[in-house]
Amino acid sequence: MDPLLAVAVLAGLVVVATIIGLIARTREGRVHEVHRFRKVTPEELDLEQRFGSFATLVQFSSEFCAKCPATRDLLTSTASAHPGVAHVDVDITHRPDIANSFNIMQTPTTLVLDETGAIAARIGGAPRPDALTEALTIALRRDHDLYVI
Amino acid sequence: MTSTSSKSGTNPLAAKPGTTGIDPRGPRFGATITVILLAVDIVLGLLGVSVTSPTTLAQRVSDPAFILLAVIALIFAWGAFAGITRHPWGFIYKKLVRPALKAPTELEDPKPPTFAQLIGLIVTGVGIILALVGVPYGLVIAAAAAFIAAFLNSVFGYCLGCQIYVLLVRAGILGRATTA
Numbered sequence: 001m002d003p004l005l006a007v008a009v010l011a012g013l014v015v016v017a018t019i020i021g022l023i024a025r026t027r028e029g030r031v032h033e034v035h036r037f038r039k040v041t042p043e044e045l046d047l048e049q050r051f052g053s054f055a056t057l058v059q060f061s062s063e064f065c066a067k068c069p070a071t072r073d074l075l076t077s078t079a080s081a082h083p084g085v086a087h088v089d090v091d092i093t094h095r096p097d098i099a100n101s102f103n104i105m106q107t108p109t110t111l112v113l114d115e116t117g118a119i120a121a122r123i124g125g126a127p128r129p130d131a132l133t134e135a136l137t138i139a140l141r142r143d144h145d146l147y148v149i
Numbered sequence: 150m151t152s153t154s155s156k157s158g159t160n161p162l163a164a165k166p167g168t169t170g171i172d173p174r175g176p177r178f179g180a181t182i183t184v185i186l187l188a189v190d191i192v193l194g195l196l197g198v199s200v201t202s203p204t205t206l207a208q209r210v211s212d213p214a215f216i217l218l219a220v221i222a223l224i225f226a227w228g229a230f231a232g233i234t235r236h237p238w239g240f241i242y243k244k245l246v247r248p249a250l251k252a253p254t255e256l257e258d259p260k261p262p263t264f265a266q267l268i269g270l271i272v273t274g275v276g277i278i279l280a281l282v283g284v285p286y287g288l289v290i291a292a293a294a295a296f297i298a299a300f301l302n303s304v305f306g307y308c309l310g311c312q313i314y315v316l317l318v319r320a321g322i323l324g325r326a327t328t329a
Binding site: 013014064 | 315
């Protein structure tokens with residue numbers, strides 16, 4: 001092969017890897033409002049803790065997860081700063097059924113539940129600084145008349 | 150865990166109790182060396198016998214791209230089995246780079262980067278097997294896959310192995326056999 005072409009292939013790989021990295025960076029930690037009604041119970045997640053009276057931050061973690069400890073710290077401090085907001089951590093390493101049930105594609109993933117335990121918002125990856133405020137706002141202003149329960 | 154700011158309070162990326170936290174810049178420095186080696190290997194591979202056929206086994210094994218990929222795979226194996234804290238690039242980082250830098254602002258769990266080494270070993274191992282069997286472009290494609298993963302780690306601090314781990318758990322390949 002022509003050496004110039006070999007170097008061009010390498011340059012192409014650098015471009016592809018950079019695009020993947022930029023897309024991943026843009027998507028990470030953003031809030032996605034969840035409109036579909038899906039209620040979650042602590043029993044379903046194998047938890048003994050109870051959900052918050054206003055909102056709950058459900059974190060999904062795994063064994064090999066670079067950003068889970070930092071996210072855990074952020075969610076714990078957010079929950080303790082807001083009365084009525086609870087933080088729970090679910091390790092999916094040994095629970096593929098839970099990971100499949102909530103379609104967890106990466107860890108950490110955070111679900112923000114409203115006071116009824118219904119999913120209001122979802123954050124994939126380590127949350128951005130303003131993401132939790134945005135997600136909690138969505139959870140707190142949910143209009144339940146929209147749903148036929 | 151009652152601190153309201155992750156910056157001023159406890160270290161947010163601290164390793165779990167009983168394990169030693171590592172400087173997160175170490176694995177990223179190592180990934181940069183790996184990126185350079187894989188880039189050289191891809192160019193050597195495209196210029197060598199691994200993209201032509203038919204070739205003899207002796208030709209394929211003596212190909213510089215094959216030898217370099219085998220060395221890279223051995224280094225991945227070292228990192229995966231001895232742990233990221235005993236990685237050869239880690240020694241270079243500790244001796245030459247770290248003294249010139251400020252103390253790390255945070256430490257991280259060594260388990261995710263160690264798992265990433267295992268993923269690197271598997272990908273480069275597949276490349277070596279394909280090269281031994283004589284599949285044209287097999288070596289280059291495996292080296293390119295490892296290159297993208299190492300590049301994402303080095304430049305973006307993105308742990309591709311960690312993402313793959315979740316998908317393997319969901320597929321029931323990992324995590325199910327042991328109990329929490």
